[in-house]
Amino acid sequence: AQTVTQSQPEMSVQEAETVTLSCTYDTSESDYYLFWYKQPPSRQMILVIRQEAYKQQNATENRFSVNFQKAAKSFSLKISDSQLGDAAMYFCACSNTGNQFYFGTGTSLTVIP
Amino acid sequence: GAVVSQHPSRVICKSGTSVKIECRSLDFQATTMFWYRQFPKQSLMLMATSNEGSKATYEQGVEKDKFLINHASLTLSTLTVTSAHPEDSSFYICSARADTGELFFGEGSRLTVL
Numbered sequence: 001a002q003t004v005t006q007s008q009p010e011m012s013v014q015e016a017e018t019v020t021l022s023c024t025y026d027t028s029e030s031d032y033y034l035f036w037y038k039q040p041p042s043r044q045m046i047l048v049i050r051q052e053a054y055k056q057q058n059a060t061e062n063r064f065s066v067n068f069q070k071a072a073k074s075f076s077l078k079i080s081d082s083q084l085g086d087a088a089m090y091f092c093a094c095s096n097t098g099n100q101f102y103f104g105t106g107t108s109l110t111v112i113p
Numbered sequence: 114g115a116v117v118s119q120h121p122s123r124v125i126c127k128s129g130t131s132v133k134i135e136c137r138s139l140d141f142q143a144t145t146m147f148w149y150r151q152f153p154k155q156s157l158m159l160m161a162t163s164n165e166g167s168k169a170t171y172e173q174g175v176e177k178d179k180f181l182i183n184h185a186s187l188t189l190s191t192l193t194v195t196s197a198h199p200e201d202s203s204f205y206i207c208s209a210r211a212d213t214g215e216l217f218f219g220e221g222s223r224l225t226v227l
Binding site: 035037042043044045046047050089091093095101103104105106108 | 154155156157159204206208215217218
């Protein structure tokens with residue numbers, strides 16, 4: 001079984017500043033994927049970034065980057081130059097090569113103008 | 114990019130009636146789709162895995178006779194909430210997994226049972 005833990009129920013960041021959202025996971029699989037999804041008020045889940053566990057290089061997508069520490073089973077998301085549109089719930093997820101996705105409990109991000 | 118469409122986005126029904134929610138993958142084929150339920154300010158709870166051409170796999174505690182899932186084609190899965198009651202009111206979300214491994218989500222359906 002896999003578990004995903006997000007220890008920060010709520011976070012806030014000043015506009016244009018940087019914020020890091022934490023995520024740890026536990027899996028017995030050797031091959032797996034990690035994801036960060038964003039759920040804005042419209043409620044549709046949107047993929048922010050993904051990381052294949054076999055890749056050592058941290059994934060980056062524009063202002064979003066991850067710090068993937070495989071040994072520590074840590075997968076944090078860094079949002080740089082935060083914008084008002086970044087305000088949302090953020091879910092960390094882990095998936096093995098099968099079809100199961102496991103989600104964390106989410107972090108609500110507030111961006112302060 | 115890949116898109117998953119869910120319909121209806123909002124539905125209100127009377128207690129005791131049945132409601133069907135559709136989930137379509139618009140530009141890719143999905144042999145597997147997933148149905149989730151989300152309560153306010155909570156995470157997604159996986160209800161069942163929908164497999165094309167075979168029976169759905171339900172998570173523990175989810176009543177398969179209450180939440181009927183049909184995956185009739187590679188692009189369509191339906192969730193029917195039978196004999197709905199107020200406690201079934203919730204936000205239901207479907208997703209489909211593309212060949213890249215990425216999971217694409219529908220827009221969600223808010224069900225309100227009066």
